[in-house]
Amino acid sequence: MTFACRLGCGACCIAPSITTPFLGMPNGKRAGERCVHLDAANLCVLFGRPERPRFCSDLRPEPSMCGTKDxxxxxxxxxxxxxxxxTT
Ligand code: SF4
Ligand code: SF4
Structure with missing residues (x-):
């Protein structure tokens, strides 16, 4: 059974660091930093576009990561x- 992303959660676009540069974030993203591509509804504006980082397209929603609430x-x-x- 496929586990679906809880749209509007956005946790995986804020909490993790992204170590590779990508569109709009030339130094990558620090842990806890909100991605510049996360819109006001906590949806990714790059979703489905080639500019979306590989890190993001590789990340699959799963219960052990997404839990039961945001x-x-x-x-x-x-x-x-x-x-x-x-960090130390
Ligand atoms: S943490 Fe899970 S539920 Fe939240 S936005 Fe990411 S994939 Fe979706
Ligand atoms: S590019 Fe999209 S999926 Fe990746 S962290 Fe930013 S908002 Fe989230």
Whole structure:
């Protein structure tokens, strides 16, 4: 069964860092920084376009990442970011 993205959540466009440069973010994106392509409704304006970073198209919604609500997704992704990219 496919797990669908909770549209309007946006957690995976804010919490993770993106280490490669992409359109509008020449230095990539810091952890916790809101992507410039996330619109007011927390939807990606690059969705379906070739300029959308590979990081984003590779990221698939799944219960272990998205949780059951937006705040849970943000907490999980923030934890994952810290676990995989320690700053110290
Ligand atoms: S964290 Fe999951 S539910 Fe939230 S925007 Fe990303 S894919 Fe969608
Ligand atoms: S490019 Fe789109 S999918 Fe990727 S982080 Fe930005 S808003 Fe999210």
């Amino acid at each position: 705040t849970e997704a943000m907490a999980i992704l923030t934890w994952l970011e810290q676990a995989t990219h320690p």
